[in-house]
Amino acid sequence: VASTMSQEHDALNASGFSVPALSINGANWKIVGGESQVLVVTLQPGETVTCAPGAMLHSHDGVEADAEIGGCWDAMVRTCCAGQEVFRGKYTNKSSKPKSITLAPRYTGAKLIAIELGDSYQSSGSQELIIKNGSWTASLGSDTFFGTRLAPSITAGCCAGQGFVLATLRGSGTAFLNGGGTVLETTLAPGQKIILDTSALIACEGTVRVGARPAGGIIAMCCGGEGLFVAELEGPGRVFIQSMPVETAAMEYYKYMPKGMSGATARKLFDDRLLSESAIDLLNS
DSSP: OOHHHHHHHHHHHTTOOOOOOOSESSSSSEESSSSSOOOEEETTOEEEEETTTTTTEEEEETEEEEESOOOOOHHHHHHHHHHHHSEEEEEEEEESOOOOEOOOOOOOOOOEEEEEESSSTTOOOOOOOOOOOOOOEEESSSSSSEEEEOOSSSSHHHHHHSSEEEEEEEEEEEHHHHHHHEEEEEEEEOOOOOEEEETTTEEETTEEEEEEEESSSSHHHHSSSSEEEEEESSSSEEEEEEESSSHHHHHHHHSOTTTTOOOOHHHHHTTTTTTTTTHHHHHOO
């Protein structure tokens, strides 16, 4: 058994990836859970946590709920061009004592990763992250900003899986992103490239170039199961990937659905927290 574990560890090291710890503690927060993780935050008086709509699982009395759009122009660009939500939840401790709130991603099997925003954490000195649509769960810190940038090429916009407009996150404080299945991370050296399934990316530093390339020869492109193109990421910078994106899980569930089942029926069968809204939209299509 020890030999097998050593071989698995060596194989992971050889891949260049590592697995973030399942249970992570911050100064006033903790990520807990195994297969489906949640974020527990202790808010000091006057402190605020911002989260994706519907992420709140529980909160103590004294935590006041609100919503914001972060500016009309930013909200319009973020929603129309990057596929993000219009509103964001905002929870503030209005009491004189510390209060607790628990936040969770909106689909089963989700893992959470904590990323400290700012130059002190970014390995490449980048001041922003490129994030996959729907991967943001919450942020601690009052100056977390969402933005957009254009894909570096037409090929990348069409075929890399992130669209022509990439969603970005910058500021300070701690951002919490979600991914499905097993989450892996790696740091690319300048000029180093890795090939990804087009739905596997969770986030990468802004210095990483997101591109696309053919999945292989004609037979591989037609019959290999990866589609015509795969994503190509070039360093420097950190990269986070996931083994079971929610859209992949949705399509796998769809294979076992009775023919003709509507999205409304699927919603009743699985409940809102099993499949995200984007996954249920796939069932309707």
